[in-house]
Amino acid sequence: MYVAVKGGERAIDNAHAWLAEERRGDPAVADLSLAQIREQLALAVNRVMAEGSLYDPDLAALAIKQSRGDLIEAIFLIRAYRTTLPRLGASRPVETAQMAVIRRISATFKDLPGGQVLGPTFDYTHRLLDFKLAADGEVLPAATAPADMADVPHVTGFLNRDGLIEQQPTGNAVPPDLTREPMELPADRALRLQAITRGDEGFILSMAYSTQRGYGRTHAFVGELRIGTVAVEMDIPELGFAVNIGEVELTECETVNQFKGSKTEPPQFTRGYGLVFGQTERKAIAMSLVDRSLRWAELGEDYTGAPAQDEEFVLMHADNVQATGFLEHIKLPHYVDFQSELELVRRLRAEVFAAQEAAE
């Protein structure tokens, strides 16, 4: 129970003033600009956009500065801001097959049309601290090579052609939106994907990892991972046609999973899907594993009681703003609650002592 408390205004004001001073740090050190955060801490910006569920790198940079680098606090700030914005509409579904890719790899095919493109990756680095970064910031321009600008086809398309992989039901049904109506379970796959793509990276990662370790194993291969920009198009009623309103950077992961087949389906590969704002490949891979794991009922697989198969467990605990709100509220004044607990414990102790005395 929460009961309002009064008082403490001056202490609270002073605490916030001190917070502002601590946020600034040593005044002898140059102030951090939003452009610096946006350009040089881009992956933090991407995470805040993905989990804040609002694509705006400048706002995410501001939130990171304001939160002193506490990304969950920054995500909270973005979520609070987005509730103040009028909804102007919804885009047409983005066409990831037309993505301008900067990275595109497959763990299942080494020779694939369009090629394997590493992009700006941490893979194959030695994870040794680079002390040159502590000195000066001089970097050489990256190498270039002749590029063809053709669309890069999806790897799953090749498997589709042979009937070796399940087909995706197509359509244009308006998907449910958990920012408009409270999430209801059971959720369809579209609603699950919305919840997972804005879910906490650490939580989704752990859920995915648990499936790899055997809690609801789905034998996932990364069929394809791609990062790049896609155009965002929206139908404008006043114009009567769709226009391009901007572009967003996305990470997309498609897993290819083993499947034995069922009474109605021949043996074929199944799919898990991840799509996340920004360069967020750990999250996108994890998302596709968790998506696949949650599809057990639809695919006629056994429920083994694994957490990653439990839709309620995953979807109700994935949101770090909800989680941190509930977790951290217990530090706020609960004096009335606690007073009643205190009285209860004192009474119980008194009864125990009285009974002991009577027995002696």
Next chain:
Amino acid sequence: MTAQAPLQTPRQIWIGLLARAKPQRLAELFPDLPPHELLRAPEIGAVMVRGRIGGSGQPFNLGEMTVTRCALRLASGAVGHGHVQGRDKDHARRAAVLDALMQGDQADALRASVLEVLQAEETARRATRAAKAAATRVEFFTMVRGEDQ
């Protein structure tokens, strides 16, 4: 390669270019706005971006992006619309003015002084990214293992 290339009308193409332009760059190329009447004052909002399950299946809601929109009418009567990514009201207004002007007799001049410049810069930016990506293209070779011999 991107969606704006095929099957788009000239107006769709210029609206897209104006939306994707950096606000500062657009203001440099077209600094002074002619008189106009606002039909919808510049307004910041959010658009829900959708994806497709598996890249090609049913739509789902991916997350929102900030968008600023504006509609206005020039003295000539031409109506312009701006829907631009981000929260820059001047950008939306300038895009709407240019959309309206591009429907009139200044179109050829503006195409040369603004749109073609934006298009060339965008193409160069994309080509640079693609060329850097191409330099990281790899060929993986599987090693011969004992059981294959």
